[in-house]
Amino acid sequence: MDEISITELETTAAQLRARIVANSSQSSTPHLGTCLSCVDILTALYFSVLRINPEQPRDPLRDRCILSKGHGAPALFQVLAERGYYAHEKMKHYGEDGGIFAEHPPTPEYLPGIEAATGSLGHGLPIGLGMALSGRVNRESYNVFVVLGDGECNEGSVWESAMMASSQQVSNLCAIVDFNKWQATGRSQDILSLDPLVDKWRAFGWNAIEVDGHDTAALLEALSKFPADNHKPTAIVAHTVKGKGVSFMEDDNNWHYRIPTADEVELAKRELGIEG
């Protein structure tokens, strides 16, 4: 893929947001807030960072990316289509009985571009760690990225994995936390104390980088520091806003489950500068 400019990435992200909002309305799929908070992260990864070829989705040398916060799948499905893994047309029957596009990613054999079927939280980082270690065993130099939610960091398995990645010096593993400060029923900090999240990763032996998760240039700058040459895995704590990009959804946790009306879709598109 040719070098892509920051502006092009931002335009792509806006288009993806519009598609995600419209699809949520058409298919009555929830989790809009969490999808919109991770769009810029996924765009930076899939359109600039990952060494992937959508025509060779099982290439053993490809970089791997796991959306561990599986309820962000409606965003991932749009990203994979836009990136060329399949046609947007394939999602025409989104959410319908008998299909594969719903609220969480299916297993890899059912959709190219998917590395792991997530949805039960706390599974992606261990699986990603296993993939990263395999690269070492097989002497392959690919990188593994795992996108986590902040609520997901409630799960003990995330921290089990963090310790092992550190003791094994798995420097080809990068965890990115979509830190939108909310989980299903409230503020993540109030439910289980997460702060100081950056220090936690550092204390677990990782390189920890804090970044504005909606600033594409800053995200790319942070991602360029991975893999580090100090044998440590890298954690990027990306500060994000749930519902980002649509004023009436931003930081409003009702959009964890709410479905937008047709009028709200139009309003959102206008705000995103997307026609039609």
Place this chain on the structure above:
Amino acid sequence: MRNAFADELTMLANSDERVVLLSGDIGNRLFDTFKSVADGRFYNCGIAEANMMGVAAGMALSGLRPFVYTITPFTTTRCFEQIRVDVCYHKAPVVIVGTGSGLSYAELGATHHSLEDLAIMRTLPGMNIYAPCDTTELRLIMREVMQDNAPAYIRIGKKGEPNIHSSPPALKRGKAIVVRPGEQVALLAVGNMVAETLQAAEFLARQGVAAEVVSFHTVKPLDAEYLAQARERFSLLVTVEEHSRIGGFGSAVGEWSVAEDSRVPLLSFGTADEFMHEVGHQAYARKRYGLTAEHIAAQVLSRLSQQQS
């Protein structure tokens, strides 16, 4: 069995670079030879079984053939969700090995008993379940699972189990092995209960009853072919397992019987629906639950005489 496992795995690793071993902080020194043969393919995953199982799945999805090894409850019930989602949902060829199964570690208390593992593992789509009766079957099963590209669970004992097979039998997944032929009653045993069941057959022989003893080294898929001909040959099928009578091998045979409307009388031996709160070694615990040759033989005789009256 532990030593045979380590030895066989070392041989497999020597001939197949995909073999990796993940241990949950047990087996001190047990895997020294493995480590020397398979440099960089041994991972002590610490006391963090959920992560260990996920790591294994990630490795299997990347073309490796991971074996996951720790004490049975910790490699089954402790991380069941990871087995369900990461391994089975993804059809990842992870080989899960539980050591000290059943009542092998009776004296360590109920935290270390595994009397539910067959039950829960059986519910998982695509999971193959093995329970070797001795080191010979264990080695053959390990070679067998390497031929399959599928999830597997191998339930093994500890050490010092008697050898059942004097020479390696032909072993195929889902094909039970008759270890003692007989005509009157079939005693179908799983794993470490095969030895005790052979003794029960000995007791029965002294009473003039010719019992067939079968090693069901594969609990899933169940050998329906053997069962289909056994229902014609015997008036009673007996299941023996060091596992709860709920959900294990006996239940599997019961499910088969219902599905086939076999109407063949069944008698099952296993542990009761309770936790064992008192201390005791394996022999004590087996006696407590009627898992002794004497008790099995007596119960079988009693059932057979009821059938005749």
